[in-house]
Amino acid sequence: xxxxxxxxxxxxxxxxxxxxxxxxxxxxxxxxxxxxxxxxxxxxxxxxxxxxxxxxxxxxxxxxxxxxxxxxxxxxxxxxxxxxxxxxxxxxxxxxxxxxxxxxxxxxxxxxxxxxxxxxxxxxxxx
Amino acid sequence: xxxxxxxxxxxxxxxxxxxxxxxxxxxxxxxxxxxxxxxxxxxxxxxxxxxxxxxxxxxxxxxxxxxxxxxxxxxxxxxxxxxxxxxxxxxxxxxxxxxxxxxxxxxxxxxxxxxxxxxxxxxxxxx
DNA sequence: TGTTAACTGATATCGTTCTCTCATTACCAC
DNA sequence: GTGGTAATGAGAGAACGATATCAGTTAACA
Numbered sequence: 001x002x003x004x005x006x007x008x009x010x011x012x013x014x015x016x017x018x019x020x021x022x023x024x025x026x027x028x029x030x031x032x033x034x035x036x037x038x039x040x041x042x043x044x045x046x047x048x049x050x051x052x053x054x055x056x057x058x059x060x061x062x063x064x065x066x067x068x069x070x071x072x073x074x075x076x077x078x079x080x081x082x083x084x085x086x087x088x089x090x091x092x093x094x095x096x097x098x099x100x101x102x103x104x105x106x107x108x109x110x111x112x113x114x115x116x117x118x119x120x121x122x123x124x125x126x127x
Numbered sequence: 128x129x130x131x132x133x134x135x136x137x138x139x140x141x142x143x144x145x146x147x148x149x150x151x152x153x154x155x156x157x158x159x160x161x162x163x164x165x166x167x168x169x170x171x172x173x174x175x176x177x178x179x180x181x182x183x184x185x186x187x188x189x190x191x192x193x194x195x196x197x198x199x200x201x202x203x204x205x206x207x208x209x210x211x212x213x214x215x216x217x218x219x220x221x222x223x224x225x226x227x228x229x230x231x232x233x234x235x236x237x238x239x240x241x242x243x244x245x246x247x248x249x250x251x252x253x254x
Numbered sequence: 255t256g257t258t259a260a261c262t263g264a265t266a267t268c269g270t271t272c273t274c275t276c277a278t279t280a281c282c283a284c
Numbered sequence: 285g286t287g288g289t290a291a292t293g294a295g296a297g298a299a300c301g302a303t304a305t306c307a308g309t310t311a312a313c314a
Contacts, residue, residue: 005260005311026301041263046302062191064240067301081234092229099243102219106248107208113191113242116226121233132281132290153271168293173272194271 012036013048014057022090023061023069023080063089063115079114085123092116139163140175141184149217150188150196150207190216190242206241212250219243 016032017024030045049070052058061069063082069089081090099112143159144151157172176197179185188196190209196216208217226239
C-alpha cells in the first residue's frame with residue numbers, strides 16, 4: 001500500500017526528518033523538503049509522515065498545546081526542550097527519573113514524559 | 128468587565144473545579160455544573176473558565192494531544208497522571224526532578240512538566 | 255520503451271475545540 | 285420593587301490540524 005514507491009518527495013521528507021536532530025512540525029518538514037522539491041504540497045507531507053510512522057521509521061512527539069512533531073525512530077530514551085523564544089523543540093539526552101515514587105497506590109505506570117521549557121542557546125543570547 | 132456578577136452558573140462552575148482534585152475538561156466541567164444548573168450551555172463554561180483563568184482562580188493544564196483542562200489555582204507544585212483506560216487525568220504529589228542536569232550548555236530552563244501514563248486504580252482493577 | 259497503478263499537488267472538506275451573535279434572562283444598585 | 289446591563293443558552297461560525305478528492309504525473313516492472 002503506502003510508501004511503495006521511492007519518490008523524490010518521500011526521499012526529501014525522510015531526509016529532512018533524519019538529518020535534523022530535533023522533532024519537526026509538518027510545516028517545518030515542508031519547508032525543509034521544499035529545498036529539494038520546491039513545489040511540494042502539505043498533503044504530501046501528511047501522507048508521507050503517516051506512512052513513515054506506520055512503518056516505524058519515524059515517531060510522533062506531542063507537546064502540550066501544540067500539534068504533532070516527528071523525529072527519526074530508534075533514538076535512545078530521551079526527552080524534549082521547548083524554546084519559548086523561537087518555538088522550536090530540541091532533544092535532551094538522558095533521563096533523571098525515578099517517577100515510580102510519584103505514583104499513588106494502585107496506579108500502574110506504563111510510560112512517562114518530561115518537557116523542559118525555557119530559552120534555547122540562541123534565544124538566551126539574543127536578549 | 129467579566130465575572131462581575133455572582134450567577135448560579137459561575138458558582139456551579141467554580142465549585143465543580145475546586146471540589147474535584149483533578150483537572151477537568153470543559154466537557155467534564157459542564158457535566159458537573161449541570162447537576163446544579165441543568166440547562167447550562169457550553170459557551171457559559173468557556174466564558175466562565177476564561178474569566179476564572181484571567182482572575183487567577185484556576186489554571187489550565189495541557190496534556191500532549193489533548194485539549195485544555197482546568198484545576199484550582201494555588202496548589203503546590205505537582206504533576207499529572209493520564210489514565211489510558213478511562214482518559215481521566217489525576218494529580219500526583221511531589222516532584223522528583225533534578226532536570227537541570229538534562230539541559231544542554233547555553234540553554235536556560237524556566238519550567239518543567241512531567242506526565243505519567245498508565246492505568247489508574249479503577250482501570251488497573253478492571254482487567 | 256510502454257503500461258499501469260501508486261503518487262502528487264491543489265483545493266475542498268472534515269472534526270474538534272473554542273468563540274461569536276443575539277434574543278432572552280436575571281443580578282444587583284438604587 | 286424597578287431598570288440598566290451583564291450574563292446566559294442555542295446555534296452559527298471561526299481556526300486549526302488533518303484528510304479526502306481527483307485530474308495529471310511518474311516510478312517500477314516487463
